[in-house]
Amino acid sequence: MLQPARTKYRKSHKGRIHGKAQRCDKLNYGAFGLKALQPERIVSNQIEAARVALTRHMKRTGKVWSRIFPNIPVSKKPTEVRMGKGKGSPEYWVCRVKPGRILFEVDGVKEIVAKEALYKASAKLPIKTKFVKR
16 A cells, blocks of 8 residues: 655645646656546555556556555544544545546557556546546
8 A cells, every 4th residue: 555654744634625737737658648537535545456457457568657646644533432632643645636637647558458447447546537648
């Protein structure tokens, strides 16, 4: 599961996702990509599940780039705990994704294979996505 090696602060605010993606909105590495159409927080195990689905369908040919990384900790209090007594401990890691951001890039395979693989990867993600090509 993806998570940063170290962070400046152990816990963070929830925050909101406003506007469109300013960076990572164009294909830089591969010929085909998966672009986000909605704002959402994507959890590290969702990213990993999408990556595994992508590489499995491509039968480990070609190359895959993941353009998102979960760097925000989400804290959670244990079940059946009363209110107060501070914020809970970090439970999992997420990545804030704005609409227009490229999530994955693929190269070294045919367009049909890439389209099908990225479609399978998008099924593992909680947002609407779009297939893009260079």
